[in-house]
Amino acid sequence: MKLLTNLILGLFLTVNLFGQEDKVNELVSQGTELHDQGKYDDAIAKYKMALSIDKNSPLANYELSYSYMAAGKYSEAIKYSKKVIKQDSGSKQGAYIVLGSSLDMSGKPDKAIKAYEEGLSKYPDSNLLNYNLALTLYNQRNYEKAEKAAINAINANPKHGSSHVILSSIMQAKGERVMSLLPTYYFLMLEPNSKRSKINFTNLKKQLAKGVEMKNDSDVSVIVPTSIDSLFGTAEMILSLMAASRLTEDKDKSEMEFFIETNRVLFAMLEEIKKENKGFWWDFYVSKFIDLIQSDNLEAFSYYISQSTNSDSVNQYIANNPDKIQRLKDWIVK
Secondary structure (H helix, E strand, O other), X not given: OHHHHHHHHHHHHHHHHHHHHHHHHHXXXXXXXXXXXXXXXXXXXXXXXXXXXXXXXXXXXXXXXXXXXXXXXXXXXXXXXXXXXXXXXXXXXXXXXXXXXXXXXXXXXHHHHHHHHHHHHHOOOOHHHHHHHHHHHHHOOXXXXXXXXXXXXXXXXXXXXXXXXXXXXXXXXXXXXXXXXXXXXXXXXXXXXXXXXXXXXHHHHHHHOOOEEEEEOOEEEEOOOOOOOOOOHHHHHHHHHHHHHHOOOOOOOOHHHHHHHHHHHHHHHHHHHHOOOOOHHHHHHHHHHHHHHHOOOHHHHHHHOOHHHOOHHHHHHHHHOHHHHHXXXXXXXX
């Protein structure tokens, strides 16, 4: 009789635990939906209800920390993300991201960097931990370490557009024009038509035209880049000469014709330089854009990444050349 009683009690406790877990998951699901709607306070209330059932739920604690961060309540986000990290659960990687971001946004970048680095010691291939570390280091003007973190983020997830954007910003801050352009081209290939695409496309065009000044109708000043002896120094010079030609012998070309020609000359020059170089920049970016020319996708690419301009010529080309655009898209994902 005692054995039967113990079996019934054990079964009751098991059913009760499963029932509690289901209720917690349901409340977390409701909270996540509210969070996605931007109703952070309502989401927080749902997560707290879940924690009233199971105060140690890693998922509820993590989602609560994330909503606190989104709501700008960083001290609470830090508190709950640390709790998740101590639990050593499946939400631990995300908790490091919340912890670092909350520390950074609350004016504690040095502690944020330590949090990201601690997270990366456990999850070295995390795209978002590397990306957030790169962003914080960039804001601290620690460009060398920021560059390494951004490259690690890209290696972890090449399709994460923001990683290419931050790498471009880092290299621009370092005064490396070509090394700033390459991630921007790649980002626009991934995300050709959004609000931030327009910002990055505008910056791309400015970088391509950098170093040239029209003093009068017959006098064009070309500033020789100080990094002429650097890794991409020759390509830097070619870009300046191309920009100068736009103001002289190439005046009759349309904006798009000149853009296509500039892209062709730049990527062809990089193909020549690549023969003597290897490493991330050459193997990841340069190889891709060399193949762009060799696969005869350059023209379509130049129009495709220009979509954020919403110009009639770009829209017309894309509408009239569906086969070329589809071939480009197939090339992008290969």
